Amino acid sequence: MISPVWLGGAAHLQLSNVEGAPVAWYGSLEDPASTDMLSQAAARPEDLLDFANRPGAELRILRRRLTRLLLSRLAGVHPGDIRFRRTDLGAVEIVEPAGWYVSVAGRAAQFLVGAGRVPIGVDLEILVDEPLPFDHLSDAERKYLATSSDTEWTMCWAAKEAHCKRLGIASEADPALVTALPDSGGAWKVLTGSVESLCHFHWIGDTALAVALEGDNLSARSAAPLRVAEATRHGLGGGA
Numbered sequence: 001m002i003s004p005v006w007l008g009g010a011a012h013l014q015l016s017n018v019e020g021a022p023v024a025w026y027g028s029l030e031d032p033a034s035t036d037m038l039s040q041a042a043a044r045p046e047d048l049l050d051f052a053n054r055p056g057a058e059l060r061i062l063r064r065r066l067t068r069l070l071l072s073r074l075a076g077v078h079p080g081d082i083r084f085r086r087t088d089l090g091a092v093e094i095v096e097p098a099g100w101y102v103s104v105a106g107r108a109a110q111f112l113v114g115a116g117r118v119p120i121g122v123d124l125e126i127l128v129d130e131p132l133p134f135d136h137l138s139d140a141e142r143k144y145l146a147t148s149s150d151t152e153w154t155m156c157w158a159a160k161e162a163h164c165k166r167l168g169i170a171s172e173a174d175p176a177l178v179t180a181l182p183d184s185g186g187a188w189k190v191l192t193g194s195v196e197s198l199c200h201f202h203w204i205g206d207t208a209l210a211v212a213l214e215g216d217n218l219s220a221r222s223a224a225p226l227r228v229a230e231a232t233r234h235g236l237g238g239g240a
Contacts, residue, residue: 002118004211006202009033015073022116024211025070026124026204029062029109038062041069041079050084056106063104063111070115075100091168103165112209120213121166121197125158127206132157138179154208155188156180159199162212163190166197189215 005018007025015023027034047064051057068079075082075097083095094100103114105124114122128150134142137156145153159180164170173192180199183189188199196215201208 001198001216002213004114004116004120004200004213006209008204013037013070013073018074020117022114022118022120022211022213023070023074024112024114024122024200024202024209025066026110026112026202026209029059029111034066037069038065041065041072044080046084050086059106059108063106063113066111067102067104067113067115070113071097071100071102074115087168089169090171091165093168103162105161105165107207110207114211118214119166119168120211121162121164121170122212123158123161123165123208123210125154125161125208125210127151127208128154128157136175138176140179140181144181151208152182155182155201155210158201158208158210159188159190159197159212162199162210163192163197166212166214167192167195191215 002022004022004024007013007023009027009031013025043061043065047061051060054060068082071082072079077097081096085093085095087093092102094102099117101116101119103120103122105112105122107124107126110124112122112124114120131153137145141156145156160175160178161170163178163180164173178190178192180188180190183198186201190197190199190212197212198215199210199212201210
C-alpha cells in the first residue's frame with residue numbers, strides 16, 4: 001500500500017525523507033514563510049490565463065506557484081520549466097516534466113498540494129456542521145452515516161472529492177455514484193464502479209486533509225468509462 005509523506009507548514013518543505021513516495025504539503029498562505037516560498041516560483045502567463053475566469057483567481061494563482069515550487073524540488077527542474085494543461089473535464093495534468101502527477105486544494109489561505117509519480121487526488125474540508133444532502137450519498141454511505149458524527153461526514157465528503165480528483169472526473173462525477181467508507185488504519189476506501197482509491201487523512205484542528213492514492217484493484221487509467229455523460233454537477237470540484 002502506498003502512503004503519502006505529510007509535510008506541514010510553508011517553512012518545512014524538506015524532502016530528504018521522501019524517497020519517492022507521494023508528498024502532501026500543507027500550510028497557510030498567511031504564514032510569513034509562504035512569502036519566501038512564493039518568491040522562488042513566479043506565475044507564468046499561462047497560469048494567469050488558466051485562472052482568469054475562475055472564482056478566487058488570486059488565491060488559485062498563489063497555490064499554482066507553490067505547486068511549481070514543490071514539483072521543481074521533487075523533479076529537479078526549474079519552476080518556470082513546468083508545463084500544465086487541462087483535460088476536457090478540467091483536471092490539471094503535467095506536460096513537463098513527464099511522469100508526474102499533482103492535485104491541489106485550498107480553503108481561503110489554507111493550501112494542500114499533492115505530488116508524486118502516481119495519480120493523486122487531494123481535498124481540504126472544514127469540519128461540517130450539518131449533514132450532507134442525502135442525494136449526494138450512496139446507499140451504503142447513508143446507512144453508515146445515519147449514526148455517525150460530524151467527523152465521519154466530513155471525511156466521507158473529502159474522500160469522495162479526493163478520489164474523483166485522482167481520477168480526473170471531479171467536475172462531472174455524481175457523488176451518489178461514489179462510495180466512501182472507513183477502511184483499516186484510519187484510511188477510507190472509495191469506489192466508483194470497479195475503480196478504487198485508498199484515502200489517507202491528516203487533521204489540522206477542525207480541518208481534514210485528504211489524499212487519495214491507488215487502491216488494491218484497478219488504476220486511475222481504468223476510469224475513462226466512468227466519465228458518463230449523464231452525470232450532473234453536484235459540487236465536486238476541479239483543480240484549485
